[in-house]
Amino acid sequence: MAYKIIAGFLVLLVALAFHLHMDMIVLLNLSFIKFAMNGLLVLSLIPMLNAGMGMNFGLPVGITAGLIGMCIAVNFKLTGLVGLLISALLGGFIALAFSEVYGRILIAVKGREEIASTFIGFSFIPLMNFFWSLVPFSNRQMLYPIGGSGLRPRIGLNPYFTSTLDQLWSIKVGNFVLPFGLLLVYGIIAGLIHYFFKTTSGKSICAVGENDAFAKASGLNVKKIKLLSVRISLVIAAVGIVVYAQSFGFLELYDAPLMMAFPAVSALLIGGASAKKGTIIHAIIGTYLFQSIYLLSVPIANELLLPEISEIVRNIITNGIILYALLISEKGGRYA
């Protein structure tokens, strides 16, 4: 399995970090936050993957929905949990609206969903760039300082809800801070998805993903079920970006969502998901490993290598290991 190799690599990195006297507790803190802030975006891939629509490379569509939700919340200067909640709610509704169109396109291109979603994701960004620079929001903290109209590429969330979840019910033990609220939110959503796949609807999604002829022969409405999976995926993605942004402290618009699908897909694959099926466990393992490797490898490379080459070597090693791990797991059979 891919995650075993990656886990091995992570152990090596931890050993190196220890050897370099890096602050392990701070690293552990960060690893939890990084895990939870990226976690929902990874989870959001699962419903569509299980419905046989492949990895949702069109993640920017869902993310954009969340961003719009947050922009509205910020525009009305909603702060704290209320701001977050309203952002997530609005984002969710906008994601539902997007999924009606997005889902229908993907259903129409059956068999080539991944490439189609990639293209939709990419072409959605310029469309939204247009939107961001024209949308008439009134909170001047969001607008370009010189021209006075159009949204800034990055909007600071400090006065609104930066770290609201990170600090919610966080448990302090010495230097170690467990972001309990953040993990709880992640846990609740992951749990809901897990349970959802035990319900009849969830099972129908898996059946469609595994064999849509069977689903049809069992009297299921395949299109409706696929659309459902798209809806769920996009809504989770929208909520996911809200959680991400509160952790990150900025609302990143314009081109920022463009590449966000790729780390999420990598994380899910590392966790052991196949091209047809992924579970919550895959997402959890994959997200933690992938994000922790990122967290550790950059500072370690900076300590160990010449500054000029550290980033290049780091990229070669980390991406090489990820690729190697995927190759190995692919060799072991699709269902290994």
Place this chain on the structure above:
Amino acid sequence: MKKVLSMLLVFALAFSIVGCGAKAEESSEGSGATEPVVTETQETATSYKIGIVTPTLSTSEDEYRAAENMVAKYPDIVKHITLPENFSTEIETGLSQITSLADDPEMKAVIVVSGQAGLLPALQKIEEKRPDIITMTAPIWDDPELMSKYIDVCIDTDWVRRGETIARKAHDMGAKTIIHYSFPTHMAKEVIVARRDQMKATAEELGMTFVEVTTPDPQTGNGPAAMQQFLREDIPRQIEKYGVDTNIFGTNCPMYDVIIDEALKLKFIVAEQCCPTPTQAYPTVMNLELSEEDAGNFDKINQMISEKAAEADMTGRLSGWPVPVTVYVPEYAVELAKKMIEDESFDYKNLDNLKAFSEETFGVSAEFNTLKPELDNYFVLIMESIFY
């Protein structure tokens, strides 16, 4: 499905062509209508145009707004076009957009503002096709020798010497350490490396520690988000190690949202941004609420930053240039081009002339130099500082 899609594409193409055509006509009509007015009010008998090329609004606000300001100021003269959003993949489009400016017979000057390498061929082509057009860069970053050869006037910030001035300023502000954040694609650029070397040399000369840290490369892999996230994680580590009397410098603009945000929390020093401007990072991080009439009013923005800095107990630990150099340089270039066209006796190669022109036109002091003694048309400038 495929057919519908291709039809849509064709329509989109057709529409954009027709649309552009219509716009071009409109603008030429417009200028035709105002032509007599121009001749009446201005002493020059012939009307002329100055073309300015900038990145899009979302890529870089300052340059875009600078060009828009100039359009607003001289609506009949300045023509503003933007480079493709995705500069690195669509550079060909950018090149043809620039050269197409020279198709307008009234065009007298073309100014390219991009802060990227690779646009020189377009200017070279204009120089061949229309030697009468004044080509100007404000700035682009191709090979300086070639730029000096093919371009009439090159204006840029004095990036390399800033290595020295920033280090000195940081030292004056009380810094004992300078941390320099960069990544491979930047460290492959001569100017950035030279600046780093100067900064390092000056820091050592002044007895400061110089630390270099490599971040994930925003131009490869996962984009700026990974870089910013790394800074979030790394800055607290470094400050814990080197103390608050540390100046942090990063070579990439998007770094500053995180750097200044962390500075407000951790109280370290930011002597100057890579592109020193009050409009970058400060408004986002400090959530400046600029009223509509204050938009673009730099004195007001600077004042607000000072207030917020004082609130965060950071007075004297943040500094920059009073006007964004990225707004200033393009505007300066337009004014200079206008001056050169209207007053042919103006000796633009005299550095004192340039300084005086800045003060009389903008009321801001800037010191001009040539990049290298032998390149007499490649000017680099450093502006006066403002301390918040």
Place this chain on the structure above:
Amino acid sequence: MNKPILELNHVGKHYGQHEVLKDINFSLMPGKILGIIGANGSGKSTLMNIIFGHQVIKNTGGYTGVIKVDGQRMDVNYEGNATQYGIGMVHQEFALFPKLTIAENIKLGNENIVKDFAKHVLKDYLLIDHKKDQMEAQEKLESLGLEIDASMLVDHMSISVKQFIEIARELDRNHLKLLILDEPTAVLNDKDSQLLITALKKLVKKGISVLFISHRLEEVMCLCDHLLVLRDGETVGYYENGSITLDQLAIEMIGEKVQKTVSNRALDTKEVQMRFENFQVDYPGEALENFSLEIYKGEVLGITSLSGHGKLAVAKGLIGFYPTRGAIHMNGLDITNLTYQEKITKGLYVLCEDRKNVGLLLEHSIGENIVFTAQQLYRKYSKPHFGGLMKLYDKASADKAVSKYCEQLDIVCRSHQQVVKTLSGGNQQKVCLARSLSLEPDILFVSEPTRGIDIAAKEKVLQSLIESNRKDKMTLVIASSELEELKRLCDRIVVLSEGRISAILSPDASAKEFGLAFSKGGSSDGL
């Protein structure tokens, strides 16, 4: 010219333990046409595959006996080899490239090359002489009596033209001595069939021999010089044309085996439960037309035909896999325009023949496969969680049901959690059946219930079907190519030929009646 072109001595073939061909002997003289006749599973296809050197024969241990071509013992190692012996075959499924022109298709692999060019380049990169190709292809087509421009795309051609193109392609091979035609007229209408027969007769005058496989007895009798009848892998007869009548041939083909039916009962009441009116299914290769039928409550109805003649189309059409026309009534309701889900809830269920692709979720457990449909459609085997917010799988009640069916159907497995793909074909079929029965349909359509499963499983499956019919009054419609099984189980048997009902027979009907019903040719006189 008295040496036979093809000679078979004691040719036989085993697939594992199963003997599919036994001691086949015949010889074919140049310029003669031999017709090979047999029902499904009689060994026709295997025989063709042996002669043509199909890979499958070699992979399953080769064959016994000797085949001589032109007096020379044939040693076929791979498929291309047979062509070198001068054997050409036109398969039932066309092997044409739709996006190439007719000429390109005909000359593919046998292209003329530009001569001057040949000296300078490697063999595989020679320029093709399209003009010459075109001309030769045109000639070949005309020799078959087909007037058509060879530069057109194959994609736009009708099925019958495609058939001619296939034949023309075989003719184009150098030294073609023997042409094998596998059901060439199955896809042709009467007129085109006639055209083909004329063309073939012309062909044999040139000294080419033909092996002609067909289910249309009239055609075989009109075209062939000799007739070979196969049944269950054995030669039942070898006749000079004219020495046997059509009726006799039909009996020879089906065999006079007397089968004991399970029960020879007369239905008490002939209450119509389901009625098809001009039902039509556009199932490519298995189309169904003008299907009008009444199905009585509680009966066991068989549907049979040769493969490709429509017996599987009824089921697929009901599910909605293929476009349909016509009307369907069930229990007095018009269900024509209902979705399949609605049809199921009204008491219909269809079990397809394609277990692996349609019938099962191979990656899921036995239990999940059995309860899936009932759970999805009737929310069975689930119970509310979180105060009714979510309905989750109720393992206890599902397990109980699964155990019941496992026992009833003798599903051999380690546990109910065993993944279905690891089961044998027979057990997989039982899982499918268990799912169907768990829905308790009023009327069940089953396609090929015993295909590819061992004898014990076969008996169990058939027995369970009958039990459900008798005990639960479930109306049963079985589509199968196993005529013997249908005769044992059914009250009535519908025989389809070329997508139309050719006869509705009692299971006691004679072999002759079945034989004739199967082979009823022509599309004009369906009923």
